[in-house]
Amino acid sequence: MSKFTQPARTVRDIKTLAGKADDLLTPHKMYMRLFALETERHRRQQERASAMLRVASIDTRCAEIDQEKQELLRILGVEAVPVAAPAGEPLGPVANPIADPRRRRPRIGRPTASAGSDTPIYESVKIRY
Numbered sequence: 001m002s003k004f005t006q007p008a009r010t011v012r013d014i015k016t017l018a019g020k021a022d023d024l025l026t027p028h029k030m031y032m033r034l035f036a037l038e039t040e041r042h043r044r045q046q047e048r049a050s051a052m053l054r055v056a057s058i059d060t061r062c063a064e065i066d067q068e069k070q071e072l073l074r075i076l077g078v079e080a081v082p083v084a085a086p087a088g089e090p091l092g093p094v095a096n097p098i099a100d101p102r103r104r105r106p107r108i109g110r111p112t113a114s115a116g117s118d119t120p121i122y123e124s125v126k127i128r129y
Helices: 027-076
Strands: none
Touching: none
């Protein structure tokens, strides 16, 4: 019997192409990446246009609400309605921000009437009779 002169092959002997060529530099993969980027850009533009339409419709509805509110206040004969500062805006410069009365939250419970008035504190609308 004859003996084999070649050693047996193992997993370490398997030749691969890993690491020999940069996959991103092959032309067909670069074109595929360009296509994917263009597709994503088109989709993002459609999302942006849709969002801008939603913002525009929200703005028009807010304007309609303001007009209807002013009309109702005019019919009721209201002198003025105090405007509350939006939640995100700072309260302004204050010497002691912790003791600032504008930052205190009202107590939970029954509203109390101010001195000499039958109107509860939470009613800020003045109606002329």
